[in-house]
Amino acid sequence: MADINYTTLDWELCKKVADLLAICFPDMPIEDQYTQEELEEVAEVFPEGTIVALNGDQVVGMGTGIFTNLNFEQLPMTENELLYKDNEVINHDSNGDYYYGSDMAVHPQFRGRGIGRQIYNRRKAIVTDNNKLGFAAAAVLPGYADYKRTHDIHTYLEMVKRKEVFDSTLSMQMRNGFQVIKPIKDFFTYPQSDNWAALILWENPNLVVDQS
Numbered sequence: 001m002a003d004i005n006y007t008t009l010d011w012e013l014c015k016k017v018a019d020l021l022a023i024c025f026p027d028m029p030i031e032d033q034y035t036q037e038e039l040e041e042v043a044e045v046f047p048e049g050t051i052v053a054l055n056g057d058q059v060v061g062m063g064t065g066i067f068t069n070l071n072f073e074q075l076p077m078t079e080n081e082l083l084y085k086d087n088e089v090i091n092h093d094s095n096g097d098y099y100y101g102s103d104m105a106v107h108p109q110f111r112g113r114g115i116g117r118q119i120y121n122r123r124k125a126i127v128t129d130n131n132k133l134g135f136a137a138a139a140v141l142p143g144y145a146d147y148k149r150t151h152d153i154h155t156y157l158e159m160v161k162r163k164e165v166f167d168s169t170l171s172m173q174m175r176n177g178f179q180v181i182k183p184i185k186d187f188f189t190y191p192q193s194d195n196w197a198a199l200i201l202w203e204n205p206n207l208v209v210d211q212s
């Protein structure tokens, strides 16, 4: 396989990135997915917050996010409310305390080759380079589909944490240093897990606290 190159978002990549998301989240309703036009806004407002993996000119991976203030006890009801002001303008605040990762996807034919890890490493660098508190995200839980009838969400998350169950998303995130803060429901539509997700956090290990 040819070498994978990593870049940040630009206007010309937006359609290909939107197409990749449609492949990687086939069950997610259209209103919960980035459209080409929304990605073009991201490319304009905060291009360096999105990492794109390229195999030649094919987009094979992506990870995107914004800077924002977060209160883990009082999150907005939905991810869309977190990402958009008045459902319209992207809610990126360069002074926000956290990098909130809103999407991450690797093309099915390119998974398991470390592309996800590379994208995470580059997004972690966004956090450390900008001295943010950490990198938060809401993780989809594809593996919960096989357990949701028999196990409550807390038990499932414990099993993933203890490595008794492999969840193709959350296990990978834990291997990348994320911890689970809590389960959250109906933050976005994800029928496989009955709309359960996990609020996860990677804390900036290099945080410099301003003492002044």
Ligand SMILES: CC(C)(COP(=O)(O)OP(=O)(O)OC[C@H]1O[C@@H](n2cnc3c(N)ncnc32)[C@H](O)[C@@H]1OP(=O)(O)O)[C@@H](O)C(=O)NCCC(=O)NCCS
Pocket (backbone or CB within 6 Å): 024, 025, 103, 104, 105, 106, 107, 110, 111, 112, 113, 114, 115, 116, 117, 118, 137, 138, 139, 140, 166, 168, 169, 171, 172, 175
């Ligand atoms: C989650 C996703 C982005 C991961 O991308 P990826 O490029 O396959 O990730 P990587 O290859 O970097 O990492 C996969 C890790 O899982 C491990 N892994 C894969 N299958 C495994 C298994 N059955 N048991 C244990 N570990 C396994 C790999 O060894 C690797 O770990 P390592 O980096 O410590 O070696 C990709 O699966 C995806 O796009 N999923 C659909 C969309 C999605 O769920 N996105 C996340 C939204 S929150």
